[in-house]
Structures are given as structure tokens and as C-alpha cells.
Amino acid sequence: MNVRNEVLGRVYIIFAFVGLVSLAIFSKAAWINVVEGDRWKAKGDSLYLKHVPIQAERGNILADNGSLLASALPLFDIRFDPNSSGMSEKDFFDNLDSLALNLAWHEKYANSPDQIKLKLLKARQEGHHYLSIARGLSHQEMRKVSSFPLFRKGKYKGGLIVERKSKRRRPHGILANRTIGYVRENAQPVGLEGYYDDVLSGKEGKRLVKRAGQAYIPLSNRAEIEPITGNDIRTTINVNIQDITETALINGIKHHEADFGTAIVMEVATGAVKAIANIKSTENGYWESYNYAVGTAVEPGSTFKLASIMCLLEDRLITLDDLIDIERGRKTFYNKELVDATLTCRKTDTTTIRRAFELSSNVGIAKLITNHYGRGTKAKLFIQGLRDLGLGQKTGISIEGEAQPYLKEAFSEKDDWSGISLPWISIGYESTITPLQLLTFYNGVANNGKLMKPQLVTSIEAYGEPLEVFPPKVIKQRMASPYTIQLAQDLLRGVVEDGTASRLRSSKVSFSGKTGTAQTNYGFERKKKGIQYRASFCGFFPSEAPKYSVVVMVENPKKNGFYGSQVAGPIFKKIVEEIFEAEMELHRPINVSLKAKKSPKRQIGARTDFEELGALWDWKLYGDTEENWISLDAHRDTMQMIAKLYSEELVPDVRGMGLRDALHLLEERGLKVKTEGLGKVSRQSIRYGTAAKGQTVYLNLN
Template sequence: MEVKKDILWRVYLCFIGMGLFGVAILVKVFVVQNVQGNYWRSMADSLHTRYVSLDADRGTIYSEEGRMLSTSIPYFNLRVDFAADGLRENKGKIFTDNVDSLSIRLSGLFGDHTPAEYKHILRDAYKNKDRYYLLKRDVTFTQYQAVRDFPMFKLGKNKGGLIAETKNKRINPFKLLANRTIGLARENAQNVGLERTYDKYLKGVTGKRLMRRIAGGTFVPVEGYDIEPENGRDIITTIDVNMQDIVETALMNMMVSNEAEHGTCILMEVKTGKIKAIANLGKQPDGSYWEDMNYALQVGEPGSTFKLATVIAALDDQYVTMNNQVNLNEGRWQIGKRTVFDSEPHPGQTNVSIKHAFELSSNVGMAKLAMQCYAKRPNDFVAHLRKLKLDKPTGIDLVGEGKPVIKNTKSRTWSSTTLPWMAFGYEVLISPLQTCMLYNAVANNGTMMKPYLVNAIMEYGQPVEYFDPEVVMDSICSQNTLRQVRQMLEGVVTNGTAKALWSPYYKFAGKTGTALVANGNRGYVDKIYQSSFAGYFPANDPQFTCVVVIKNKADAAKFYGGAVAGPVFREVADKLYAIAVEKQKPMRATLAVDTLLAFKNGQGREWKTILNKLNLPMAGNVNNSSWVSPKVDDKKIAFAQVQQVKGGVPNVTGMGLKDALYLLENAGLRVIIKGAGKVTSQSIPGGSLLEKNQTIVIELS
């Protein structure tokens, strides 16, 4: 009995253990399926599916008058699903019937294989039932349109198997023009220029596409699981293409003829601070020139164009007037162990007015002026330079602006000769753009404007953000100082270093500069000169400020500012005076750019067709027979119904000419048309009582 009980006890124990084990299995199954189910299903799916990014269409950069400066164009990778139902049904009849003609058409379009080779490629892929076969990379939009009409492919994705992957390539239609300022949008490198500064607007929001893994490790899209990207916004710049071409051409001509190393030319609108053109050319290893660096933002010793700041300080602090005398010492003056030289000797020139010393661009005259006024208080001179904002970057909407250097007596390299050398543009570092901002302030009656390059941000052809002119300083100096300074700048052209540039047709004002620049560790022995000219025109009513800075080759035969940079300024001024100053127009952009969208009132069915074709987001529903007015609302295109009174004059304001004529003539009205574009006004208001034989005048713009 004891043995029997012992055996039964063991059996019961095993039975209970197995029962508990079974319950544990059931509990675990329940937990896996219901508690951890989502986690394990996602783990399983991750082995077979994945999300890939869908890049948004990058926004376009436009000039102020609406021309494309940088845009994206579509390219396509063509793939074929050789396991598509249509290609497999009826023993592959569609494929068999079309493979010969398709091979001939592909060979004729791309020219990379013979028809026989294409037929062999297609047959092998069909035999292997390749679901995502790569047929051709980087196909243009024109080629893609042609391929869609080829035999077999024209039957659609399910029957023809054609799959097109879209990708965008960034191009600058005007190539060289303002290339560095507009910038580059690059996949695997840092963007530059406006492409970098406004990247958050231009790039849009990336979407996602679910891809499923199939045999052979290939991933194919899963239909219905795409998160559509949000396209980037467009940018309207201040750049004028015609002005940019003038500036670029003038600078290029001088660079080539003088074999210069690099140069920049900046054109700024006086009243607003808009940069209308900016050229930056550097010599390439093969001797050609390209926009390789933004030299307008790089700091360096400015040379004699800096003398404007020196005379503004001395005049505004009321130490002197422009008629006070200064001794030029015939163009040579020793200070301690260093000697100040004028670029040209002035035999017989001793006591002359400060105005004439400025006109002659005398280094000796400016050095003596600074020592006379500020020798005991050099930091007062420094304080005035800081008041003119020369110690700070301009803040232009471009990344990479250099940091200026204006020394004071606490600076490590300050010496007894620093003050006089600063007076004629040495031992200071500023950028050509800072020089431009200072001269523009003089042209603008003393008001300093912040330079900027973008007018507005656009979305679906409508402005969503404006950038207005920004005043940096209401007045850089007193009106008395300003009056004297402007006379001195005009005197440079009529009686000074730029008199060879004088024009009989209009007056302009400016200052030449010729600076000896260091060549790395070799110092100044190579005699490399930087030629510059800064000025504005026309002098009596300034419209544009222009600064030209060119670094010449070593031992260049021609290097004076008046002979190298000055002619570039004069060429720009001559052409702009002819086309943009005599026929002055308001320079504020209307932002009516040449985009793909031109918002006009129209019929609901037509707008729905447009939005579907362009794959644009729509808010709400639109009645097919309604007349509607579109607008952008929260990144979608919304529509308001345009009410038409039965038996009344149709309301055609905002419509294109075609729709307006359709409504008005069907109502029995005689129509007189003025202008072009869309209807801005109608002589008989919409909804008015309709009378027989009425004539209505509509104005379009």
C-alpha cells in the first residue's frame, strides 16, 4: 500500500506540474498576443518593412522682377514590376506582344543599347519576375513623358509595370550670375549663400513612404501608406537680374584684362539698403574666373576708402572744417621709425585744404589730421569708428560674414604709429560690404540702412512674410558734416584721383583706394595692390551706392584704384543711369512673380482639375458649378463662393479674361477690355440690375 501511495503521489505531482506548465504556456501566449502583441508585430514587420524619406520639393529662389535664380527640376529613376498582374495574365501576352516595339523605342530614346540588347535585358528581367527592376537612372522629365507613351508602359502601372521614382536636381538657370550669393543646395555638403540662410523655408517638410521587402532583398512601395511631404516655400530676393548682369560683366572685363586674383562689386539701393547686385569673381587654376568665394563679406585692410570715416570723425567732433590747412610734406612724413608715403609724390604741395588732401587721397594729410585731432585721445577716434558701426558685421542675411577689427589703446598690437596708419585704412579690418553701408549712409542723407537680400517668403504664389528696409542709425553725423563730406566726395571726381572718370552727363561722388596688401609670410615684398572705389550716383539725387574692390596680381602694371576699380564703377553707373535712373520706377517688388500658380477666380470644376493635376492640398469641398475665389489658408488652398445674382450683372472681379467674357457675354452685355491679366475693376458693379444692350468696361492688370 505504501508503494502504491508513493506512486500515486508522484503521478499526481507530475500531473499538477504539467497542468501548471500548460497554464503558464497559455498565460504567456495571452501576454504575447494581447499585452506585447504590438511590440512583437512591429518587430516582425521591421524585418520586412521600413520607412524611407520622401524629400519635399525645394522652394524656388526668384529675382525681384520674378525670374528664377535657383530652382529644382525633376529627374526620374525608371523601374519595372515584371510580376504585375497585367504582364502575367494570358501567359504574358501583353509582354510578348510589346517587347519588340518597346525595345526599339527604348534604344531610340536613350541610345545606350541596341534594340536586341534591350530585348535581351527585358526578357531576362521578365523571366526572373523582378518586382523592382531598375531600367534607367536620371531620366529627364521630357524623356519620362516619352516613355509613358511607349508600348506596354502606356497601359499603366498594373498592366504595363512602369514605376517612376522622382528626385529633384538643383540648378541655377543664370549660371554665373550671383552664383555665390544665391548659393548651392547640396546633398552631402554644407549649403552656402541664400540656400543656406533660408534653408528652413526652402526645404519644406520631409514625408515618408512605407517599403516592403520582397524576394532578393528588394524593397517596393506599399500603396496607401505614404505621408506626403510639404513643399518648401519660395523666396523673392532683392536681386535684379539686369543689374546683376551689368555688374558681373563690368567686373569680369576688368578682371580678365588686368589678370587680377579676385574681386567684388556690390550695388546697393540707397533709400532701402536692398542689394540689387553682388558679383564675386576669383581666378581659377585654369585662368578662368568663377564665383568661388563671397569676397564682399571678407574682411581686410580697406585702404584709402576708409579715409571717409577719418574725415567724418574729425569734422563731426568739430576739430576742423574741410577748409582748414594740412601740410602734405610733398607726400612723405616720418613718424618715429616709420614713414608715411603717399601713393604719388606731391612736389610743391605743402599746405593745402583738408578737402584737397582728401581729393588727392593723401596718406600724409590724413595721418597728420588724425594726429592733430586725436593724438592725446586716440580712443575718441576709435569711439567714432564704432559709432559708424565699423566694429560690427553688417548683419546681412548671409552666413559667413567676417568679423571686423577696430583696435583701441588696450589692443595687444597698438603702437605709437597705429592711430596715423588707421587714418588711411591700415591696421583695421573691415569688409567691402561695411564700406558700402557707410558710403550708402552718406548718400542717404546720413541715414544708415541695413543691407539685405530677401524681400519676401512666398507660399503657393502668395506672400506669407515680408522683409522691410531696416534703419541701423537715423544719422551718422551732423548735417553740417554731411554737407562737407559730400562736397569732398564730389571733389574727388572733379578735382582729384578720380577726375579721369568724370562724366559730362551726370554727377557722381566717390573715393578711390590703393592699398598694398601682404602676401602671407612674404609680407609686402611682392607688391600686390588692392584697388578699390566706393561711391554713389547721381550725386544730386543718389539712387545707388556701388563699391568695387579688386586684388591685383603681383607687380601688376596697372593697380591704382582710379585705373582699375574706378572704370568698373563708371561702367556700372553709366548703364544704370541710362536704364534705371532716368526712367526711375518704384523699386518695391510687386511680388507678382512668374510662378506656376496664378490665383484667379474661376469655376469650381476647373480649380479641382488644376489641384488634382498639380497634387496641391485643398481645404474643404468645392461645388463643380460654383464660381469661386481661391486663397491660401493654413498651407492649403481654400475657396470662397463668388455670389452671382440671377438677372443681375455678373461679378467678374478677380477672374481671367476667358471666364469674364463667358459670363458677361452670356448675360447679353457688350464688353470693352482694357489691359491684360485678371479683372481688377468693372464699370457696372456685380449684382446691378441687368438692362438690354448695356456696355460694360472691364480693366485688367
């Protein structure tokens, strides 16, 4: 009995313990389910579900006319979930053969249909949910693959997963490559892409994905939060002018075997940068690897002499007809000899200041500055005069990496001011400036003294509509007096007409500018490598009504000359002439005497055509001529035929002709033709009587 009671007591204890444990477990389960349920569910989901960002489509970078410089090219990756919950076994096996056949065709049979079939079967058997099918497809290719058997059933029944991404595309290749720039992971943003990244990048979206093995697959082909496409920026870059500039620069660097070069074209009235080229010679050819135009401040050499002369003129210390002894091109300043490069200077004693500038006399300019600013503290006036012209400061262009120019403070120990600083600064040494900053200064001279901020972007747009517009900005309303500006313009024109750039004169278009040649290495490096040079030319055109300013700088030319007039000048001329030929508005109207509202009485064309028309309309034709080309003059009820003679070696006058006849005459003489408008030829870009040498003639028709 006692034993039985003892056993029952132990059983009751065990039951009680089990009951208490069960109650505790039930209570905890209820607590977790009711009170902490949402927290633990979220934690569980986080192990299998998460939100991932969806990159927004990047905005476009547009040229001045709206054409694309850089755009987002949509690309698609195709993946397959052969174990999708909505896919039946029957659907999978019924479509397996035809799907494999279509995929083999799409891959151009890199893999056979049997190989692809085995791959799909294996993926299903091993429980894969994220099998890669194709990468980087275009939209058209994606639509095609999505229509394949099984895939056409969609994500759940067909296992199709489509992932969109984008790739930056540049329709014009390396054109303006460094100016357009890039944004990359683990790299400093560059160019317009970097400066306007916040505008172009848009706003990323979110998509819910679930874990499937080692991969995460989207729960839906649609996003929970759709990405917002970036806005576009419209630049000032003109594709045609950019192409002209880059081509001329590359050819010049090749011809002179130079290390690198840069060229910029700016619109005078607005400061709009129409082209900016930076070309470096590499082992793999020619490439834009650095923006020298904006990011490199260098000693400019003789192009800086214009600023020195303008300081003297602005302070009314000289007239251009004053005389200066250039001492046959040799002068010693504090035991350091300064030598002129031109042979004419070495044969000249006394000449006018105007002539000394045209010949780019180092001795003449250095003596003038030293004579007028070399006593007492007057050097401070010269340095301040340079700053008043806008020199020594950044332009503030909307692109990263503009170099800080360097202009010494007079008598500053920190700046290493010495006895030769004043004469050396006056001719473009002991100070540095970027090509863009130099061009901004020259552009101000061309713009009658109004200093414009260089502009690269005119507006931010969305779907073709402007969101924000950036008008041209004036840095300084008047950089110098009209008196000084007029004389500076005259000096630059004189350099081309009768100075160091006289061999560059063009029969097509007038231009003004200044040559520059700077020695770039000193001391040990000079002894080791020999003298190296930087050749430059800066100016504007047409001289009488400047539309564009241009700077060209070429570093270390090793062949076919090294002076600015030999290296940078011809590149400048090529750019100027080709822009002039391409832009009809730069040409003077040839037939301004004709009134557009009245029909011309004279018709020009082939004689046989007029004879056929005369027979058809019963015209009374007179004039005994057997020439192929005639003009037909109307006289009341009769038509007079007058012979037109055209030399085979000269550009013919095709004004008044129909397009067919004009093309025949011009192309017969080896000329290329581009047209604009409809009707008869009203204007031609190359004046008749010019030697025909394969040029391109632009015709306006109306």
C-alpha cells in the same frame, strides 16, 4: 502478463508526455496569436515593410521682379516590376516585343530591341521586382515612357514604378552663384540656400515600401503622408544689374590679371543689395568660389579716409578750407616714413584740407588726425567717432559667414596699439572691414546720414502670395550731422571732378566716390614676392540724387596698373554707366515742357509718308522741301512741311516719331535700340547730338 503490463505502462507514459507537449505548444500558440499577435506581426512586417522619407520639393529663390534665380526641377526615375502580383503572364508576353521596341527608341537605340527583350525576360525569370529602366527624366519624358505598352496598365498590372526627385536648377547659370549658395550633405550650408534652409526645405513625407530581394519597392505610387513643398523667398537681386556687375568685374580682373575681385550694388534709400559679385581667377577660368564681399575683412586703404575726415568735421575741429602742410608727400611718424603716391602731392607744400582729400594725401590726413587726436587720451575720441559712424560692427545681413570687422581700441596692449596706430588707422591700415561693411558706410553718406541695414530678402512667399514681409531696416537714423554729411558728399564729388578719379568722369552720368590703394603684404612676404596691392573704389550715383551706391575691390592686380583709379575705378564706371543706360527712371525727362494730355501739333517722320496721307485725306501741304525727313506743323486748314536734318555721326532726336521711323534713323547710325510702351517716342535715353558710337538707346513710347 507482466511484460505486457510493462509495455503498456511505457506507452501510457509516452502518450502522456506527447499530450503534455502538445498542450504546451497549443497554449503557447494561442498566447502568441491572441495576446502577443500584434507585436510579432509588427516585428515580422518590419523585416519586409518600412516607411521611407519622401523629400519635399524645395522652394524657389526669386529675383526682385519674381523671376527665378534657383528652382526645384522635378525629375523622375522609372523602374519595372516584371513579377508584380497583378500582372498576368499573358499580359507580359503579349506586350514584351512592343515594350522592348519602345524602350530601344527611347534610348536612341543604345541597346537593340532584342537586347532589351532578353533583359526583361531575365529579370522576370530571376524574380526581380525593381529593375531600373530610366533615370532623371523630365515630366514630359516620364509621361511618354509611362504610356508605353504594358507600362500604361499601371503599377500592379503593368509593373510600372515611378519615383520622383528634384534637382536644383539655376536658369542664369553662375549668376550670383555664391550669394544664392547651396545645401549639400556633409558640407557647410552656404548663401541664401543655407541661411533660409528651414523656409525653403519644406516638410518631408512618408511612403511605405516592401522588401524585394536586396531592394525596397513602394507599395503604392502615392505617399501615406504627402510632403509639403517649401516656401519661396523673394530677394533684392536684380538680374540685369547682377549681370552688368559680374561682366564688368570679370573683364576688369582679366585685364589686370588679378587674383580675385568683388563688387556690390546697393539701393541707397533701402539698403537693398541689387548685385553682389565675387570672381576668382582659377586654372579653369573665372568662378565664384567664395563670398569675398561678405566673408573677407581687409585693410581698406584710402577709402577709409572719408571716415577720418568726417570725425574731424563732426567734432568741429576743421573746415575744408583750412590749410595743411603735406610736406611734399613725405612725413616720418616714429621712425616710420609715410609717402604720398600722387605726383601732385610730391610737388606741394601747403594746400587746403579739401584739396588734400581730393589728392588722397596720406601725409595730409595722417597729420590732421595726429594733430587733433594725438595728445593725451584724445585718440579714444577718434576711435569712438569711427564707431559712431557705424564702423567696427557687423551689418547683420541675412547670409552666413559675415566677417567681424576689426577696429583697435586706443592704447590697448591686447590690440598692439603703438605710436603709429593713430596715423596708420586714419589712412586705412591697422583696421579691417569687409567690402559690404565699407559700402554700408558710404551708402549712409549717400542717404543723407541714414544708415540702412543691407537687405537681401524682402519676403517669404507661397504660390505667389506673401507670408512674411521684411521692410527696409534702419541701423542708425543719423550717423552724423547734416553739416558733416553735406560736406562729405561734396568731398566725394570733388574727388571725381578734380581729384584722383578725375580721369573717370563720365559724360553720361555724374557719380561721386573715393579711390583706394592698399599695400597688402609686409615683411618677409614682401621681400619674397614684391609689393602687392588691393585696389578699390567706393561711391554712388547720380551725384545730385543718389539712387545706387557701389563698391569695387580687386586683389593683387599684376598688369595695367595697380592704383584704385586705374583698376577698380574703371570697373566702377562701367557698372554705373550701364545701369544708368538700362534704367530710364535715372534719366532726366528731355521733353518736360510737353503736356501728355494734349495731342502734339507737330508730327515728325518720312516726307513720302506724309505726302501719301495728304493725298488720301486731301490735306493742304505747303513748304518746298526735298529732304527725306520732315516735321509737319498743323495751321488750321493747312499743313507746313519743315525739313529735318540729321547728321550721320550724331545721335538723332527721334522724339515725336513713330517707332518704325525712329528705328530706321537710329539703326542707320549703328545704334542699338530697346523700347518700352506703345505709340510715339516720348523720351530717349541718350541725348540727341551725342556722338554715335554703337551705344544702346532706350526709347519710351506713349
